Amino acid sequence: MLVMSVIVFVGVYAIGNPLEVLIPPDAPQDVRDFIIARFGLDQPLWRQYLTFLVNVLQGDFGYSFVYNIPVLDLILSRLPATLELASFAVLGGAFIGVPLGVYAGYRPNASSSKAIMGLSILGFSVPSFWVGLILILTFAVSLGWLPASGRGDTVEIFGVGWSFLTLNGLSHMLLPGVNLSLFTLAMMIRLARAGTREIMLTDTVKFGRAAGLSESTILLRHVLKLISIPIVTVFGLELGTTLAFAVVTETIFSWPGLGKLIIDSITNLDRPVMVAYLILVALLFVTINLVIDLTYRLLDPRLGGRSA
Amino acid sequence: MTEPILEVTDLCTHFFTQDGVVKAVDGVSFSLKPGQILGLVGESGSGKTVTGFSLLGLVDPPGRIVSGSVKLAGEDMAKLSQKQLRQLRGRRISMVFQDPMMTLNPVLTVGEQIDLAIRAHNKMNKTQARELATAALTRVGIPDAETRLDSYPHEFSGGMRQRVAVAIAMIHSPDIIVADEPTTALDVSIQAQILHEMRNLARESGTALIWISHDLATVSSLAERLMVMYAGKIVEEGPTAAVLRNPRHPYTQGLLNSLPAMAEPGHPLQQISGSTPSLLALPPGCPFAQRCPNAQSACEEEVPLVQEGESAYRCHFPIGGTA
Numbered sequence: 044m045l046v047m048s049v050i051v052f053v054g055v056y057a058i059g060n061p062l063e064v065l066i067p068p069d070a071p072q073d074v075r076d077f078i079i080a081r082f083g084l085d086q087p088l089w090r091q092y093l094t095f096l097v098n099v100l101q102g103d104f105g106y107s108f109v110y111n112i113p114v115l116d117l118i119l120s121r122l123p124a125t126l127e128l129a130s131f132a133v134l135g136g137a138f139i140g141v142p143l144g145v146y147a148g149y150r151p152n153a154s155s156s157k158a159i160m161g162l163s164i165l166g167f168s169v170p171s172f173w174v175g176l177i178l179i180l181t182f183a184v185s186l187g188w189l190p191a192s193g194r195g196d197t198v199e200i201f202g203v204g205w206s207f208l209t210l211n212g213l214s215h216m217l218l219p220g221v222n223l224s225l226f227t228l229a230m231m232i233r234l235a236r237a238g239t240r241e242i243m244l245t246d247t248v249k250f251g252r253a254a255g256l257s258e259s260t261i262l263l264r265h266v267l268k269l270i271s272i273p274i275v276t277v278f279g280l281e282l283g284t285t286l287a288f289a290v291v292t293e294t295i296f297s298w299p300g301l302g303k304l305i306i307d308s309i310t311n312l313d314r315p316v317m318v319a320y321l322i323l324v325a326l327l328f329v330t331i332n333l334v335i336d337l338t339y340r341l342l343d344p345r346l347g348g349r350s351a
Numbered sequence: 352m353t354e355p356i357l358e359v360t361d362l363c364t365h366f367f368t369q370d371g372v373v374k375a376v377d378g379v380s381f382s383l384k385p386g387q388i389l390g391l392v393g394e395s396g397s398g399k400t401v402t403g404f405s406l407l408g409l410v411d412p413p414g415r416i417v418s419g420s421v422k423l424a425g426e427d428m429a430k431l432s433q434k435q436l437r438q439l440r441g442r443r444i445s446m447v448f449q450d451p452m453m454t455l456n457p458v459l460t461v462g463e464q465i466d467l468a469i470r471a472h473n474k475m476n477k478t479q480a481r482e483l484a485t486a487a488l489t490r491v492g493i494p495d496a497e498t499r500l501d502s503y504p505h506e507f508s509g510g511m512r513q514r515v516a517v518a519i520a521m522i523h524s525p526d527i528i529v530a531d532e533p534t535t536a537l538d539v540s541i542q543a544q545i546l547h548e549m550r551n552l553a554r555e556s557g558t559a560l561i562w563i564s565h566d567l568a569t570v571s572s573l574a575e576r577l578m579v580m581y582a583g584k585i586v587e588e589g590p591t592a593a594v595l596r597n598p599r600h601p602y603t604q605g606l607l608n609s610l611p612a613m614a615e616p617g618h619p620l621q622q623i624s625g626s627t628p629s630l631l632a633l634p635p636g637c638p639f640a641q642r643c644p645n646a647q648s649a650c651e652e653e654v655p656l657v658q659e660g661e662s663a664y665r666c667h668f669p670i671g672g673t674a
C-alpha cells in the first residue's frame with residue numbers, strides 16, 4: 044500500500060500543474076501566493092508527500108482544490124451511487140450469466156446454447172459506450188419507457204441516499220445497470236460454460252449418473268459447487284473493476300457516482316481527489332482479494348477451511 | 352434353473368469419431384444369474400469399460416449402442432425412457448469405477464454424496480438417511496462411520512475412498528454391480544481386502560457381480576465364470592476352472608502364459624507378441640489372427656461362436672483340437 048501511494052502521488056503530480064486551472068491568469072500576485080501556500084504547493088515534492096502521508100494516516104486526505112471540502116467527504120458522498128450501481132450490475136450479470144453458462148455447457152450443441160455464446164461474444168466485443176447510447180436511444184428516447192439520467196428518488200439510510208429502495212430509483216438504475224453488467228454477464232457465461240463442459244466429462248458425473256442421480260441434481264449439487272471457485276474469483280474482481288472504473292457508463296447516464304467524480308477531477312487537475320481515489324481503489328482491491336481468499340476456504344475443503 | 356437376472360444379446364456399441372467408426376463392443380452376448388460373479392478380462396482397450404457403461408445405458412456421445420439388447424430381469428433396457436433408465440441405475444444395477452480419486456466429488460462431504468445416492472430413489476427424512484449412510488459405511492469396513500460422514504474425500508486414503516464408492520453402489524442392494532477394475536489403482540494388500548469384502552457383501556445381499564479386470568489372476572480367484580474379451584468381442588467364455596485348466600482360444604492361452612504363477616522357475620515370462628489392432632480398421636475375420644501362432648488362411652473369415660458344454664469359444668483352430 045505504501046509503494047502504491049508513492050506511485051500514485053508522483054504519477055498524479057506529473058500530470059500537470061493545477062494552478063493554471065485553478066487560478067485566473069489575471070489574479071493578483073498576493074492571491075496567487077496565498078492559494079499556493081494554502082494548499083502547500085510551494086513545498087518540494089517529497090515534503091508534500093510526507094505531509095500527505097502523515098495526514099492520511101490520521102484519516103485526512105486533504106481538501107479538494109475545486110470543491111474546497113474534505114476529499115474523504117466528497118468521495119464518501121459519491122460512493123453509494125457507484126456502490127449500488129456496480130453491485131446491481133455485477134450481481135445481475137452473475138445471476139443471469141451463470142445459469143445461462145451452465146446450460147450452454149450442459150448442451151453445447153443446442154442452438155439455444157449457440158445463441159447464448161453469441162450474446163457473450165457481443166458482450167465482450169461491443170464497446171460499452173455504444174451499447175449505452177443504443178440503450179438510451181431505444182428505451183429512453185424512442186420508447187420512453189425508462190429514464191436515461193440521474194438517480195431518481197432516493198431513500199436515506201446511514202445519512203446517505205440510496206436509489207435501489209424506491210421504484211423510481213430502480214427504474215433509473217435499470218439502463219445504466221444493464222449497460223454496466225454486459226461485460227460481467229459475458230464473462231460469467233464463458234466461465235460457467237467452460238467449467239460445466241469440463242466437469243460433465245468427469246468420472247464424478249458419470250458415477251453420479253450410475254448411482255441414479257437425476258440430471259438436475261447433478262447440475263445443482265455437483266457441477267454448481269465445483270464451478271463456484273472460479274466464479275467467486277471473477278465475481279470479486281469484476282465487482283472491484285466495476286466499482287472503480289464505471290467511468291464510461293456513469294458519464295453517459297449522468298450517474299453521480301465515483302466515475303463521474305474522477306473524470307471531473309482529472310479535467311480540473313484536482314490532485315487530492317485523484318490521489319485519494321486511486322488509493323481507495325487499491326485498498327478496495329486488496330480487500331476484495333482478501334475476501335476471495337477467505338471464501339475459497341469455505342468452498343474448497345482441501346484448503347483446510349472447515350474440518351481438521 | 353434360475354432365470355438370468357441379466358441377458359445381453361449381440362450387443363454392439365460403436366463410437367462415431369472423426370477418424371471413423373470405433374467398434375468398441377462388437378457382438379457381445381452373455382447372461383448372468385442372480386448372485387453370480389462373472390469375470391470379464393482382456394487387455395487395455397479391448398472394450399471392457401464400454402461394455403460396462405452399455406449395461407447401464409451410460410455411453411456418452413459420440414458413442415451409441417447400435418444394436419443388440421440388454422435385458423434386466425426380462426425387461427429390455429433399450430425400450431425404456433431416460434427417466435425409467437435413471438430409476439434402474441443405482442437401484443437395480445450400479446457401477447464402481449476404476450479410480451477412486453476421480454469418482455467422488457472433492458467439494459462435497461462423503462455423507463452428502465451418500466445422501467444424494469439415497470435420495471435418488473428413496474424419499475426419507477434426514478435422520479433416517481443418515482442412519483442408512485452410517486450403516487452403509489460400517490458395512491464396507493470404515494471405522495467410526497458416523498463421524499466420517501462429515502469428512503471430505505481428500506481426508507480418506509485411496510482404499511477408503513473406494514470403499515465409500517462401493518458403499519454408494521450398494522446402498523440400494525442392487526441386483527447387479529459392474530465393478531470396473533475397482534482395485535487396480537490400489538495397493539496389493541488393500542486390493543485383496545476390498546476384493547473379499549465385495550464378494551462377501553455381494554453374497555449377503557444376493558447381488559450379482561460383473562468383475563472387470565485386465566488381471567487374470569485377480570479375477571480367477573473370485574469369479575465363477577470367466578469371459579475373455581479381445582478387440583470388442585468375447586473370444587472365450589466358460590466356468591473359471593475350465594477356462595484356466597483347458598483354454599481353447601490361443602489368446603486366452605497367451606494371457607495364461609504371461610501370468611507369473613504359470614512361468615517355470617528360471618524361465619522368462621512369455622508375452623503375447625505384437626499389439627492390439629486398431630479398432631478402426633479391424634480385419635473381417637478373427638481380430639487376433641495377426642498375433643496368433645496358429646493362424647491360417649481360414650482365420651480371415653468370420654469366426655462363429657462354438658458352444659461346448661458350458662463353455663464357448665470363437666476360433667477355427669482351438670487349442671486341443673475341435674470337438
Ligand SMILES: Nc1ncnc2c1ncn2[C@@H]1O[C@H](COP(=O)(O)OP(=O)(O)OP(=O)(O)O)[C@@H](O)[C@H]1O
Pocket residue numbers: 366368373375393394395396397398399400401402412413414565630
Ligand atoms: N469417447 C470415446 N471416443 C472414441 N473411442 C472411445 C471412446 N471411449 C472409448 N473408446 C474406444 O473404445 C475402446 C474400448 O475402450 P475401453 O475403455 O472399454 O477399454 P478397456 O477394455 O476398459 O481398457 P482399460 O483396461 O484400459 O480400461 C478403446 O479402443 C477406446 O479407444
Ligand SMILES: [Mg+2]
Pocket residue numbers: 399400401531
Ligand atoms: Mg477400462
